[in-house]
Amino acid sequence: MKDPILIVGAGLVGSLWAVLLAKRGYQVEVFELRDDPRRAGFKGGRSINLAMSDRGWKAMERAGIKDTIRQQAIPMHGRKMHDTTGQLTFQPYGEADQAIYSVSRGGLNIELINIADQYGQVKFHFGYKCLGLEAESPTAHFEHRETVERLSVKASRIFGTDGAFSAVRRSLMKALPRFNYSQSFLDYGYKELHIPPTADGKHALDPNALHIWPRGQFMMIALPNVDGSFTGTLFLAYEGQTPAFEQLHTDEQIMAFFEQYFSDAIPLIPNLLEEFHENPTSSLVTIRCSPWCCEDKVLIMGDASHAIVPFYGQGMNSGFEDCTLLDELLEEHQGNWTTTIEVFNATRIKNANAIADLALRNFVEMRDKVADPKFLLRKEIAAHLNKVHPEFLPLYTQVTFSHIPYSEALAEGEAQDALFEDILALKDIEKNWKGHPEIERIFKQWMANRQARATA
Amino acid sequence: MKDPILIVGAGLVGSLWAVLLAKRGYQVEVFELRDDPRRAGFKGGRSINLAMSDRGWKAMERAGIKDTIRQQAIPMHGRKMHDTTGQLTFQPYGEADQAIYSVSRGGLNIELINIADQYGQVKFHFGYKCLGLEAESPTAHFEHRETVERLSVKASRIFGTDGAFSAVRRSLMKALPRFNYSQSFLDYGYKELHIPPTADGKHALDPNALHIWPRGQFMMIALPNVDGSFTGTLFLAYEGQTPAFEQLHTDEQIMAFFEQYFSDAIPLIPNLLEEFHENPTSSLVTIRCSPWCCEDKVLIMGDASHAIVPFYGQGMNSGFEDCTLLDELLEEHQGNWTTTIEVFNATRIKNANAIADLALRNFVEMRDKVADPKFLLRKEIAAHLNKVHPEFLPLYTQVTFSHIPYSEALAEGEAQDALFEDILALKDIEKNWKGHPEIERIFKQWMANRQARATA
Numbered sequence: 001m002k003d004p005i006l007i008v009g010a011g012l013v014g015s016l017w018a019v020l021l022a023k024r025g026y027q028v029e030v031f032e033l034r035d036d037p038r039r040a041g042f043k044g045g046r047s048i049n050l051a052m053s054d055r056g057w058k059a060m061e062r063a064g065i066k067d068t069i070r071q072q073a074i075p076m077h078g079r080k081m082h083d084t085t086g087q088l089t090f091q092p093y094g095e096a097d098q099a100i101y102s103v104s105r106g107g108l109n110i111e112l113i114n115i116a117d118q119y120g121q122v123k124f125h126f127g128y129k130c131l132g133l134e135a136e137s138p139t140a141h142f143e144h145r146e147t148v149e150r151l152s153v154k155a156s157r158i159f160g161t162d163g164a165f166s167a168v169r170r171s172l173m174k175a176l177p178r179f180n181y182s183q184s185f186l187d188y189g190y191k192e193l194h195i196p197p198t199a200d201g202k203h204a205l206d207p208n209a210l211h212i213w214p215r216g217q218f219m220m221i222a223l224p225n226v227d228g229s230f231t232g233t234l235f236l237a238y239e240g241q242t243p244a245f246e247q248l249h250t251d252e253q254i255m256a257f258f259e260q261y262f263s264d265a266i267p268l269i270p271n272l273l274e275e276f277h278e279n280p281t282s283s284l285v286t287i288r289c290s291p292w293c294c295e296d297k298v299l300i301m302g303d304a305s306h307a308i309v310p311f312y313g314q315g316m317n318s319g320f321e322d323c324t325l326l327d328e329l330l331e332e333h334q335g336n337w338t339t340t341i342e343v344f345n346a347t348r349i350k351n352a353n354a355i356a357d358l359a360l361r362n363f364v365e366m367r368d369k370v371a372d373p374k375f376l377l378r379k380e381i382a383a384h385l386n387k388v389h390p391e392f393l394p395l396y397t398q399v400t401f402s403h404i405p406y407s408e409a410l411a412e413g414e415a416q417d418a419l420f421e422d423i424l425a426l427k428d429i430e431k432n433w434k435g436h437p438e439i440e441r442i443f444k445q446w447m448a449n450r451q452a453r454a455t456a
Numbered sequence: 457m458k459d460p461i462l463i464v465g466a467g468l469v470g471s472l473w474a475v476l477l478a479k480r481g482y483q484v485e486v487f488e489l490r491d492d493p494r495r496a497g498f499k500g501g502r503s504i505n506l507a508m509s510d511r512g513w514k515a516m517e518r519a520g521i522k523d524t525i526r527q528q529a530i531p532m533h534g535r536k537m538h539d540t541t542g543q544l545t546f547q548p549y550g551e552a553d554q555a556i557y558s559v560s561r562g563g564l565n566i567e568l569i570n571i572a573d574q575y576g577q578v579k580f581h582f583g584y585k586c587l588g589l590e591a592e593s594p595t596a597h598f599e600h601r602e603t604v605e606r607l608s609v610k611a612s613r614i615f616g617t618d619g620a621f622s623a624v625r626r627s628l629m630k631a632l633p634r635f636n637y638s639q640s641f642l643d644y645g646y647k648e649l650h651i652p653p654t655a656d657g658k659h660a661l662d663p664n665a666l667h668i669w670p671r672g673q674f675m676m677i678a679l680p681n682v683d684g685s686f687t688g689t690l691f692l693a694y695e696g697q698t699p700a701f702e703q704l705h706t707d708e709q710i711m712a713f714f715e716q717y718f719s720d721a722i723p724l725i726p727n728l729l730e731e732f733h734e735n736p737t738s739s740l741v742t743i744r745c746s747p748w749c750c751e752d753k754v755l756i757m758g759d760a761s762h763a764i765v766p767f768y769g770q771g772m773n774s775g776f777e778d779c780t781l782l783d784e785l786l787e788e789h790q791g792n793w794t795t796t797i798e799v800f801n802a803t804r805i806k807n808a809n810a811i812a813d814l815a816l817r818n819f820v821e822m823r824d825k826v827a828d829p830k831f832l833l834r835k836e837i838a839a840h841l842n843k844v845h846p847e848f849l850p851l852y853t854q855v856t857f858s859h860i861p862y863s864e865a866l867a868e869g870e871a872q873d874a875l876f877e878d879i880l881a882l883k884d885i886e887k888n889w890k891g892h893p894e895i896e897r898i899f900k901q902w903m904a905n906r907q908a909r910a911t912a
Binding site for chain 2: 067177178179180181182184238283285335
C-alpha cells in the first residue's frame with residue numbers, strides 16, 4: 001500500500017487541506033498537538049473570531065462548504081470608527097454588496113475537522129507533539145502529550161500546518177543547508193476583552209461593521225459573534241511613553257486609561273478590570289522564510305511558513321489561499337506533486353511577503369489614518385473612480401475582494417499612492433471633489449502612464 | 457568568592473574579550489567547542505587570512521598587543537584589479553600611509569589565547585560543547601566532546617562569542633519572549649584556493665595589495681600571507697545561468713571556466729583541480745537579531761549577534777569593536793555592568809545592521825563596479841575632495857580608517873551617492889575633472905545643504 005500523506009497540525013489550514021486532499025482520493029493522516037476541539041472545546045471557551053474575505057470563501061467553495069459556513073458568518077460592510085467622545089463615522093469596505101465576514105475560529109475549525117472526518121480516508125490523531133522529522137524518507141516523529149507514547153510515521157509527503165512556531169519548519173531549518181528565516185515581533189501586544197450581548201440578547205453595537213477606536217499610536221477593535229457578543233481587542237505598546245501595557249497595573253490606572261480613550265466602551269465591557277487582569281497579553285509576530293519545501297517531500301503552509309500580523313484580516317485567508325493554489329496546481333499538473341510543490345514554492349513566497357508588508361502597513365492605517373479626514377476623502381474618491389472606471393480597483397478591494405496575487409496588489413497600491421498624492425494636492429479638493437474636472441484628467445494621465453509602463 | 461565571568465567561544469572575539477576582562481581584574485572562564493589551537497593547529501593547516509583595519513587595531517592597542525600583531529601583518533594599500541587579459545589596475549584605499557593589513561586568522565587567535573593565558577585569572581577549557589543555558593541564574597551547561605562529561609557553570613554573567621551559529625543565541629531565543637531574529641543566505645558560495653610562494657620563496661603577486669578578479673556576477677580575490685603564499689577565494693553563485701558551482705564538476709568544466717575568466721591565475725594555483733574538488737564550498741550568511749542581551753546576565757557579541765558577509769572586511773573588525781565599546785562603557789560607568797550592557801544593546805545594534813548592509817552592498821562593488829571606469833573616476837574625485845577638504849571623508853575611509861559609528865557612515869555614504877551623481881553627470885567629466893570649476897561649486901552646495909540639514 002502507498003504511504004499516506006501526513007499533515008502536521010489540525011488547525012484551520014491543516015484541516016481544510018485534509019478535506020481537499022481527501023476529495024482527491026488521498027489517504028491522509030493528521031497529527032495535532034492539542035486535544036480534539038470537538039471534545040475539549042476551545043481554549044477558555046472564549047469567542048475568538050476572524051474576518052473571512054473572498055480568498056477564504058474561494059477555498060470554502062472548493063471544499064464544498066461555503067454555504068454551511070456562510071450561515072454562521074456575520075457580514076461586516078465597513079469600518080465604524082469611534083472617536084473619544086463616542087461619535088461614530090462609517091466607512092464602507094467596498095460596494096454595497098461587498099463585505100468581510102466575522103466567523104468563529106473555533107466553530108470553523110470544528111466544522112472543517114468534521115467534514116474531513118466524513119471522508120473515510122482521513123484519520124485524525126490528537127494530543128501528539130511533533131518532535132521533528134527526517135525530510136528525505138520522509139518520516140515524522142511524535143510523542144503523545146499524556147501517555148508519552150512515541151511513534152514515527154513514514155509518509156509519501158509531509159505538510160507542516162503547525163502554525164507560527166512550527167516544529168516542521170524547525171526541522172526544515174536544520175535539514176536545509178541555506179534556509180532563510182526571520183521572526184520579527186511588533187513592540188505592541190494585544191489583549192482580548194469580551195463585550196457580552198445586551199439584556200435582551202442583542203448585539204450591543206451595530207453587528208454589521210468592524211468597530212475601531214483609532215487613537216493614533218494604539219487602538220481597540222471589536223468584531224461581532226453570532227451569539228450576540230463582540231470580541232474586543234486592544235492593541236497597545238508593551239513599553240514606552242505613550243500609553244503602554246507596562247503602565248497599566250492597578251485598577252485605577254486601567255480605568256483612567258479607558259475613561260480617557262475608550263469611555264463609550266466602558267459600559268460595553270462589564271468585567272473590564274477582571275478581563276484586563278486575567279486575559280493574557282499576546283505578542284504579534286511576522287515570520288518569513290525561504291524555501292518552504294524540501295524537494296517534493298516536505299512543504300510548510302499557512303502560519304508555519306508565513307505568519308503575519310492581523311491588521312489586514314488576511315492571516316487565515318492567505319493560509320486558505322495556499323490550499324486553493326496547491327489544489328489548482330495539482331489539477332493543472334495532473335497530480336504531479338514534484339511540479340506542484342516546485343511551482344508553489346517559486347511563486348507563492350513573494351506574495352506571502354507582500355501580504356506581510358501590507359498587514360504591517362495597515363496597522364498604521366487602522367490605528368491612525370482612519371481618523372484622518374484626508375484619508376477618508378481618499379477612500380471616497382477611490383470608490384468614485386472605481387464606479388466610473390470599473391477597471392480601477394482600490395488597494396483594499398484588490399486584497400480583500402479579489403484573487404489578484406498579493407505582490408501585484410502591493411505594487412498597485414504603491415502606484416495608487418502616487419495618484420492620490422496628486423489628486424489630494426488639488427486646491428480645496430476637500431470642499432468640492434465631486435465633479436472636479438482635474439480628478440478625471442489626473443486619473444486618465446495616471447492610467448495612460450501605467451499602461452505605458454506595463455507594455456514597456 | 458564571586459562567580460567568574462563566563463565566555464562561551466574562544467575564537468577571535470572571545471579570546472580578545474578575555475584579555476580585556478583580565479586586564480580589569482575579573483576572573484574569567486572560557487569554554488570552547490574546538491580543541492586548543494595551540495596543540496591541534498588550525499583546521500587543515502590552511503592559511504586563512506583576514507583584513508585588519510583601524511577598528512581592529514584600536515582593540516589590539518587596548519589589549520596592549522598592537523605591535524606584536526603588526527609585526528606579522530602585511531599592509532595592503534589598495535586593490536589590484538586583474539582583467540580577463542591579465543592587465544592590472546591599482547586603486548588605493550586611501551592616502552599613501554593608509555592600509556588594511558592581512559593577518560593570519562589562526563595565528564592571531566593563538567596569540568590572543570596565549571596573552572589571555574598569561575593572566576592567572578583566565579582559565580580556558582577546550583573541547584566543550586555548549587548545550588544551553590539558563591539566563592536568570594545565569595548558568596551554562598556543557599558536554600565534553602570526547603569524554604561526554606557534563607558540567608554546569610554558574611557565572612556572574614555570560615558572554616556568548618560562539619559565532620554565527622551560536623548556541624548562546626539559541627538559548628536567548630528560547631528565553632526571551634520577543635526575540636527578533638533573521639538569518640539570510642546569499643545565493644553565492646565561496647571556495648578557497650591556495651597560491652603558494654614562488655620557487656625562491658617570494659610572493660607570486662604584489663603582496664601589498666588585495667587582488668581582485670572582478671567578473672560582474674562573480675569574482676576571485678587573493679590576500680597575502682607572511683609565508684609568501686596567498687589565499688585566493690572564489691565567490692560564485694551556487695546555481696543558475698551565469699557560471700555557477702553546480703556547473704563546475706568535471707576537470708574540463710573547471711579548466712574551461714578558469715581559462716575563460718581567470719587565465720592569469722592558473723599558473724599561480726598549481727593544485728587548482730585538486731583544490732577545487734576537495735576544498736569545501738562554504739555559504740555566506742547575514743545574521744541580525746535584537747535584543748543581544750537578557751538583562752545584565754547574558755550578552756552575545758561578534759558573529760553570535762551580527763554575522764556579516766566578508767566583502768567590507770569588517771567581520772572581525774566589528775567584533776573587535778564590540779570589545780572596545782564595552783570596555784569603554786565599563787570605564788565610563790565605573791564597572792557598572794547593568795548600565796554598560798543596557799547602553800551597548802541600545803546603541804550598537806543599529807551599527808551592526810548598518811555594516812551588514814554595507815557589506816552586502818560592497819559585494820556588488822567588488823565583483824562588478826571596480827571594473828567600471830566611472831566608479832574609479834568617482835574614487836579619484838573623492839580622494840581629491842578629501843585632500844582639498846579634509847573634513848570630507850569618503851565612505852570607504854569612514855568605515856575602514858575611522859571609528860565613526862557604522863550607521864553614520866552608511867547615512868553619509870547615501871548622501872555622497874547623491875553628490876557624485878551630480879558630479880559625474882557633468883559633461884565630459886571623465887576627460888577633464890582635474891580643476892573642473894563645477895566640482896567645487898557642486899561640492900560646496902552639497903556641504904552647505906548637509907550642514908543645514910544637520911542643524912535643522
